[in-house]
Amino acid sequence: MFGQDANLGINLSDYASIKSGAYHKLLKAYYENVPDDDKKTDSSSKKNTQTTQKEKVEELTRVENAADDVKDAADALLTQGNKSVFHKVEKTGADGKTTLGYDTDAIYKAVDKFVSSYNTMIDRGGDSENERVLKTTLSAVQNTKKNEDALNSIGIMIGSDNKLLIDADKFKAADMDTVKSLFNKTASFGYQTSANASMLSFYAERAASQASTYGANGTYTYNYQSGNLYDTGI
Template identity: 45%
Template sequence: MGIRINVNARQDYSYLFQSMTTSRGNSLGNLNFLSDYASIKNGSYGKLMKAYYAKDAADKAASTGKDTETKKKSISTAADSAKTLSEIEKAADTMKESADSLLVKGSKSVFQKKNVKTTDETGKTTISEEYDTDAIYKAVSGFVTDYNDLLSKTSAASSKNLQSKADTLAAVTSANAKLLSRVGITVNSDSSLSLDEEAFKKSDMGTVKNLFGTTGAYGYKVSAQASMIDYTAAKESTRSNTYTANGTYSNVYSAGNILNSFF
C-alpha cells in the first residue's frame, strides 16, 4: 500500500519522533531510536521526514526572514559539539581497550612468562622463565599513547562534567608518578605521559605488572576513569542537537551521516 502525503495540510508530525531516543553505536543494529528500520530502507520514512521539515522550514522562513545559513543552524544545550563528544567517547573506548588488554589473566596475559633458552660461552644450555619485554613494552606504549589522547581531548572539552573527569584521570596518574618513574614513564607538567623505551626495558617487569596488570592498581583505575568519561560524554550528547533545521541529522555518535544517507 502506498503512502500519501499532503504537505500543504497542517498536520501533527510529532508521532514520527515517538520512537526516538539518543543512542551510541557503530552499526545500524545499534540505531534503536528508529522503531522500524524497514520504513527507512524502503524510503517511506524519509518522504515523511522531508515533508515535515520542508513545511517547517517554509514556515520559519516566512515568519522570521532569516537567511539560509541561520536557518540551517540547530539548537543545542550541550557545552560541546556532537563531533567533540563523539571524539571523546571514541578516545575513552580506545583507552579502556588498551588498559584492559594489560589486565588479561592466564595464558593470554602479556605478562605470562615464557621459556627462554640461553647458551653460555662453554656451550651449556639453560632454560628459564622470563617476561616477554618487547610484548609488554608494545602494550604499555599503546596505553601511554591512548592515555595522552584521551586526556588531551577531555581536558579541552567545555563541559564542566568532562573537565572534572579529566582532572580525576590526571589525579590518578599523579598519585602513581613515583612508581611510573621506576619503569621509565614520566608524568609531565600537563599530566601527560612520556615513555622511555630503554629505561622501560631495563626496569623490573614485575613492577610493570603491578602497575598495569593488577586489579585495583594504576592501569585498572585508568580503565575505570575511561569508562566514566565515556558515560559522561554519552550523557552530555543527549543535550546535543539530533537534527538540523533544514531536516538533516547532526552527527551525534556518527549516526547522523548514516541517517542522512537515507534521505
C-alpha cells in the first residue's frame, strides 16, 4: 500500500504519520464516534490479546529456563580435570587395598540430574508454537535416538514419549568408561545435547522478546507458527 525502505523495511508514510501525531488524531476522532458497546468490545479484545501475549511469553520463558538447566547439567558432566565428576578417587576394597576408581554414586547423581532436566526441556519445547523452538527440540530428540544403543547399555532408556528413563541399579553396574565417553568428551552425546540446549535457549529468548511487536498499522504481529512439526517429525 505504501512504499518501504528497501534495506530497513520501514513504512515511511506510516512512520511520518505516527511522528506527526496524525495517527493519534485519527484514532481519537474515530473512537469519539464509536458506540459504547463497540468500545467495550475493542477493550475486551485488546485485553484478551494482551493476556494471550503474556501467556506466550511465559511459555517461552519456561522453555528458555528448561534449556538452560539442561546446558548446566550437561556442562557439569563435561567438566575436565580435578573438578570433573569423572575424576578418579581413592577407593578401599573389601580386602583393605586402596585403588583409584570412579565415584559411581556422584556420577549417577549428575547424570540423573541431566535426565530430569532433559525431560522437562522436551516437554516444554515440544509444546511450543514457535517453529524454531520446535525444530531445535526435535533435533535434540533425534540426537538422543542416534545414541539409543549406547544409552541402553548404561541403563538409560528412551520412553514412548521421547523422554529418558534411568535404571539406577543398571547404571551403577555399567562400565563408567562408557558413561564418560557419552557425557565427558567433545562431540559426545552430552556435548551435542548441551549445544542443542544452548540454541533452544537462544531461540526461546529471542522469540519471547519479539512476541508482541506492535506494528505501524496498529496491529500486533506474532513470531509464531502453529502446526504439528514436533509431533509429525518424530
